[in-house]
Amino acid sequence: xxxxxxxxxxxxxxxxxxxxxxxxxxxxxxxxxxxxxxxxxxxxxxxxxxxxxxxxxxxxxxxxxxxxxxxxxxxxxxxxxxxxxxxxxxxxxxxxxxxxxxxxxxxxxxxxxxxxxxxxxxxxxxxxxxxxxxxxxxxxxxxxxxxxxxxxxxxxxxxxxxxxxxxxxxxxxxxxxxxxxxxxxxxxxxxxxxxxxxxxxxxxxxxxxxxxxxxxxxxxxxxxxxxxxxxxxxxxxxxxxxxxxxxxxxxxxxxxxxxxxxxxxxxxxxxxxxxxxxxxxxxxxxxxxxxxxxxxxxxxxxxxxxxxxxxxxxxxxxxxxxxxxxxxxxxxxxxxxxxxxx
Amino acid sequence: xxxxxxxxxxxxxxxxxxxxxxxxxxxxxxxxxxxxxxxxxxxxxxxxxxxxxxxxxxxxxxxxxxxxxxxxxxxxxxxxxxxxxxxxxxxxxxxxxxxxxxxxxxxxxx
Numbered sequence: 001x002x003x004x005x006x007x008x009x010x011x012x013x014x015x016x017x018x019x020x021x022x023x024x025x026x027x028x029x030x031x032x033x034x035x036x037x038x039x040x041x042x043x044x045x046x047x048x049x050x051x052x053x054x055x056x057x058x059x060x061x062x063x064x065x066x067x068x069x070x071x072x073x074x075x076x077x078x079x080x081x082x083x084x085x086x087x088x089x090x091x092x093x094x095x096x097x098x099x100x101x102x103x104x105x106x107x108x109x110x111x112x113x114x115x116x117x118x119x120x121x122x123x124x125x126x127x128x129x130x131x132x133x134x135x136x137x138x139x140x141x142x143x144x145x146x147x148x149x150x151x152x153x154x155x156x157x158x159x160x161x162x163x164x165x166x167x168x169x170x171x172x173x174x175x176x177x178x179x180x181x182x183x184x185x186x187x188x189x190x191x192x193x194x195x196x197x198x199x200x201x202x203x204x205x206x207x208x209x210x211x212x213x214x215x216x217x218x219x220x221x222x223x224x225x226x227x228x229x230x231x232x233x234x235x236x237x238x239x240x241x242x243x244x245x246x247x248x249x250x251x252x253x254x255x256x257x258x259x260x261x262x263x264x265x266x267x268x269x270x271x272x273x274x275x276x277x278x279x280x281x282x283x284x285x286x287x288x289x290x291x292x293x294x295x296x297x298x299x300x301x302x303x304x305x306x307x308x309x310x311x312x313x314x315x316x317x318x319x320x321x322x323x324x325x326x327x328x329x330x331x332x333x334x335x336x337x338x339x340x341x342x
Numbered sequence: 343x344x345x346x347x348x349x350x351x352x353x354x355x356x357x358x359x360x361x362x363x364x365x366x367x368x369x370x371x372x373x374x375x376x377x378x379x380x381x382x383x384x385x386x387x388x389x390x391x392x393x394x395x396x397x398x399x400x401x402x403x404x405x406x407x408x409x410x411x412x413x414x415x416x417x418x419x420x421x422x423x424x425x426x427x428x429x430x431x432x433x434x435x436x437x438x439x440x441x442x443x444x445x446x447x448x449x450x451x452x
Contacts, residue, residue, distance in 0.1 A: 161417045201413065208414035212384040216415055219383075 001060050003069040004245060011245050012067065014296040020248065021239060021324040024257040029326040036266045041320035043288075047276045050097040050337065051076070051084055052290055053106040054282040059128050061154075061167045063200055063243040065294050068101040076282040081108035083307045084280055085115040091316060093278070097337065099126040099290060104140060117147045124150045126337075129178040130171060141185050150194040151187055152233070152337075153179070158220040162202040179227045188229040196231045198339075204252040206263060206332045207234035210340040233339030236260075238291050238328045260327035268334025271341035274320045286310060288320045290337070291328070297321050352402045385414035392421055393428040 004012040011017055030040055055072035057064075076084075088096060096116040103109050103126060116123050125144060132140055144151060155175055156166045163172035179195075182188060188195030197217060201207050214232035221227040237243045239256055247253040279287040284307040287293040303318035304310040334341030359366030377387050388410040395403030411421050 157415060157417060159417055159420075161419055162415075165417075199415070202417070203412055205409055205413050208410075209379075209384060212379050213415050215379065216383050216385050 001069075003055075003060070003071050004067045004242060006069070006071040009245065011241065011248070014294075017240055017244055017295060018323070020244065020253060021257065024254050024324070026257050026261050026324045026327065029322040029324060032261070032264055032327075033269065036264075036269075038266060038269055041269075041272065041274060041322060043316065043318050043320065044275045046091070046093055046278050046316045048095045048097050048273070048278070048337075049084070049088060049091075049093045049280065050099060050277050050290060051112065051280045052099050052282060052293060053081075053101070053103045053108055053112070055101045056105050057101040057128065058105065058131055058134060059102070059168055059171065061128075061242070062246055063166055063237050065238045065241045065243060065291060066101060067241045067294070072101065074282050075106050076108050076284075078108055078111070080282070080284040080307065081111055083284060083311060084112065085119075086311060087280075087307060088116055088119055088121060090311070090314065093121070095122045095124060097124040097126065097277075102128050102131040104131050104137060110143070113144075113147055113149060117149075122150065123147065124152050127151050127153045128167075129153045129155065129175040132178040132181065133174050141181055141187070145185050145187065145193055148193060150196065151182060152196045152198060153182075154198045154200070155179075155217075156198075156200045156202050158217050158224070166200065166202045176225050176227065179221075179229070180225065183226075183228055188227070190230075194231075195229045196233060197229050199232055199234045200237055204237075204247060204250065204256045204259075206236055206259065207335070207340070210234040210333065231339075233337070234333070234335070235337070235339060236328050236331055236335035238325055240291060240325050241294055257324070257327070260331045263331035264327060265330055265332060265334055265342055267342040268330045268332075271334060271336065272326075272329045273336035273338070274329075277337070278316065280307060284308065288318070291325055292321060292323070295323065295325065297323060347401050349405065352405060355402070383414075385411070385416055388414050389416055389420065389424045393424040396425050396428040397432060 033040060054075035055066055055068045056075060057068035057072070058070060060069045096112065098109065098112055100106065113123050131137055154167070155163060157163045160172040163175065164170065182195055187193045199207060199213055207213065210232060213234055217232050221229070239247060239253065239260070244253070247256050274288040277289060279290050279293050281287060281293050286299045286305050286307065287297065288299060298305045299318055300321040301319040304313050304315065329335050377384060388407055391403070392407040392411050395407050408421065
């Protein structure tokens with residue numbers, strides 16, 4: 001299956017995604033904040049620099065908000081990677097969160113990890129698990145373990161049916177093999193090597209309670225496969241890119257947007273990731289979050305919008321650029337790259 | 343009202359608290375406690391609820407607990423098995439009453 005971009009699907013164009021979301025009649029996100037007595041979103045202290053190194057991936061997941069896949073070639077250059085590290089050097093940002101695509105396939109991945117570790121930063125690898133089983137990546141887990149990189153791995157279900165429905169046939173089996181290998185090298189075994197899992201709903205509904213899901217995952221993965229992990233993050237699917245294509249194809253766009261708006265939780269607003277994250281694109285453009293990045297909504301309101309601009313000005317404080325997709329982060333228990341918020 | 347069952351009525355469930363709200367409050371408090379994680383997980387309880395919903399043949403409950411089961415991480419195979427459990431009990435219940443039929447028939451028959 002090709003990416004939306006490779007198949008020249010109308011939804012490969014972000015304007016079309018914005019148009020479809022607007023057609024649902026959802027209220028402006030900022031208006032809903034006001035109606036709930038909440039201020040417009042401003043950044044707090046930036047704690048995470050999330051870097052999307054590119055769209056190349058060995059998988060083609062049905063819900064991917066990046067439209068990543070084997071046919072994508074966008075990739076961060078060594079020059080931009082050096083600037084990212086310079087950004088880390090100049091700013092006291094505790095965590096470098098590396099995502100993609102499959103970030104490990106990017107030539108700059110190990111440079112970013114090595115340099116961030118030298119600076120004493122916590123590094124997160126957002127891993128699809130199957131990349132760890134590729135022939136050319138045999139040394140990847142020992143490499144990550146030596147640098148104590150946090151592995152945050154996608155596994156939408158502890159059962160094959162759900163995982164394969166979302167991530168592709170055969171992915172579950174390979175994911176379990178990768179988790180077994182991670183466990184063997186100490187990940188998820190309370191050794192200080194952190195292995196977190198990510199649950200996304202396999203369909204047009206919100207995730208259940210994170211703590212309850214974590215309990216089920218822990219028991220089922222242990223009893224069926226002997227697999228351990230540290231934490232489970234439950235993340236809501238964003239109504240953009242390939243998940244939006246699924247919503248459109250299945251006739252669920254309106255009901256899903258209605259669900260997100262109806263489930264707006266004011267308590268979740270304080271913890272949305274855009275307030276503590278800065279997102280960098282493969283080309284050095286800056287965004288409030290990875291979702292804004294995929295909707296081509298760069299940082300606005302006068303704040304620096306590229307790594308070069310930010311290195312010149314040094315100002316991390318900004319007002320967040322919002323859109324209708326933001327209801328995905330404030331629905332129910334809320335959602336961020338670290339899971340539920342409320 | 344042109345039909346007894348309307349999907350949008352599910353969202354009006356809370357209207358039942360408009361009269362005798364103290365009874366509604368007790369019910370909701372109990373309901374919430376019943377479905378919270380305990381010796382059984384929320385996911386397991388939702389599967390039981392789905393099976394019972396099919397037994398009592400409540401379309402509102404089927405709608406609500408289909409969504410709840412999916413949200414809590416169950417898949418269609420597991421949910422189908424839950425409905426089969428309800429079906430087996432309903433069928434078994436009919437069959438076991440056949441013993442009563444046999445008792446009567448054997449008593450009065452020749």
